[in-house]
Amino acid sequence: MCLLTFQWQPDARVPLTIAANRDEFYARPTLPLHAWPEAGGGQIVAGQDQQGGGTWMGVHQPSGRLAALTNYRDPGHNRADAPSRGGIVTDFLQSPLGADKFAQALAARSDAFNAFNLLLFDGQQLVAFESRHRRHFAPQPGVWAVSNADFDTPWPKLVQLRRAFAEVLQAHQAAESPDISPALEAALWNLLADTCVADDADLPTTGVGLELERALSAAFVHLPHYGTRASTLLQHARSQVSVVERSFGAGGVEAPLGTVRLRLDFGG
Template sequence: MCLIGFLWQPEAEQPLVVAANRDEFYARPTAPAGWWDDANTLGGRDLQAGGTWMGVSRQGRFAALTNYRDPRRIKPQAPSRGALVAAFLQGEASTADYIAALRGKIADYNDFNLLLYDGQRLLGYESHTDRTLRFGRGVHGVSNAGFDSAWPKLEALKAGLALRADDDAALFALLADPRLAEDARLPQTGVSLEWERALSAAFIRTPEYGTRASSLLRLGLDRVILTERRFERGEPAGESRYEFALSLNQS
C-alpha cells in the first residue's frame, strides 16, 4: 500500500476501519483479493514476489505495509517486503512479539512501515527509525513517510475518515481523489519535482505507475468486510466484496 488511513476504536463493535490505496507499476503482475490456498488468509497477491500489501485472516489478524520513499537508501537485491505481511497473517505471534523478532532482520530489507493487528492490539512499526508506535483512539494514517506525517493526501484522507467512517461511498471517493498538492506543500523525498507532484495525489495515474487497488476493511468483533476496487491504468477493472464471521478459535 502507499496510502493507509485507519480509525482505531478498540472498545467499539467495529474496532478497526481501514481505507487504503495500493500504488504500483502497471507491469507488476498481481492477483486480486481472494482466499489463499490455506483458506484462512484473505488478500491480494504480488505474483512477482509472492507476498501481499494488505490482508486479514479468519481469526481477525490484519496487516498492511507501505514503502518508505528515499531512493538513496534502496538496496536493489533486498527481499520482498510483502513477505512480512504474509508471515504475520499466517502466524500466531502477537503484534509485539512479531515486531521484536523482526528487528534483527530489518537491515536485509528496504525501508517500510508496517501496521499490525492481532485481534487485540494494534501497533505500527517504522523500519527506518526502528520505532514501534502505539495508537490512541481515533484516526491515524501512513503513506511513504512516517506514521501520521503531514502529507496533504494523508491529511485529507484522515479528515474525511474522521467525518465519514460509516460511509463506504464517501471513503472510496476520498481514495479516488486525483488532485495534486500545491508545490509549497510537497514533501522532499529525493525524487524529482515532477514525481513529487504526481505522487502527491491520493489516486495516482502516470503512464507506467499508479493506483492499482483501493481497499476498504471493516474489522468488527465478530465479522469482517473487505471490499476491493481494482484499476488498470487508472480505469475501473473490477470489484470484490468479502464478508465472513470471525473464527471462534482465536489464536
C-alpha cells in the same frame, strides 16, 4: 499500499476501520483480493503480488489477524537485491506471535528489507511499526494515517484524507455497524479516488524530483507506467471482517474484475 488511513476504537463494536490505496507499476503482475489456497493453520485472504509472492494488506481466517504495509520513499537507499516486503505481511498473518512480540522480533531483521511501515492487528492489540527507526508503538484511539513516510507525517494528501475520513466515519457512525453500508462505501470511494495534486510549496522532498513529487501527491495516482492499482475498504468487527476492493489498470481504468466483496467470520 501507499496511502492508508484507519480509525482505531478498541472499545467500539467495530474496533478497526481502514481505507487504503496501493500504488505500483502497472507491469507488476498482481492478483486481486481472493482466498489463497489453504496452508496448514488457516487461510490468507488478500490480493497477491505475483512477482514477490506476498501482499500489501491481508487478513487471516479463522484467526482474524490483519496486516498492512506501505513502502518508505527513499530512492537513494533502496537496494535492488532486497527481499520483497510483502512477505512480512504473510509472515505475520501465519505467525503464532501477538502483534507486539512479532514487531519486537521483526526489528532484529528489518534492515534486510528496503524501508517500510507496517500495521499489525492480532484481534486484540494494534501495533504500528516503522522499520527506519526499528520502532513499534500502540496507536492511541482515534484516526491515523500513513503514506510513504513515518506514521502521521503531514504530507498534504495524508492530512486531507485523514481529516475527510474522520468526518465520513462520524457521519455514517461506522464504528457501530460491522457491515460497510452502501452510503459509507460510496463516500469512502470518493476520498480514495481524489486526483487533486498539492501545491508545489507544500510538497515533500523525497529525492524523486519535483514533477514526480507533484504527481505522487494525489491520493489516487495515475502516471503512464505507475499508479493506484487497488483501493480497499475494510471493517474489522469482533467476529467479522468486511472488505471491499476495487482494482485498476493503466490510466486509472477499473480492471475487468471490478469490485470484490468478502465477509469473513471467525471466532470472537
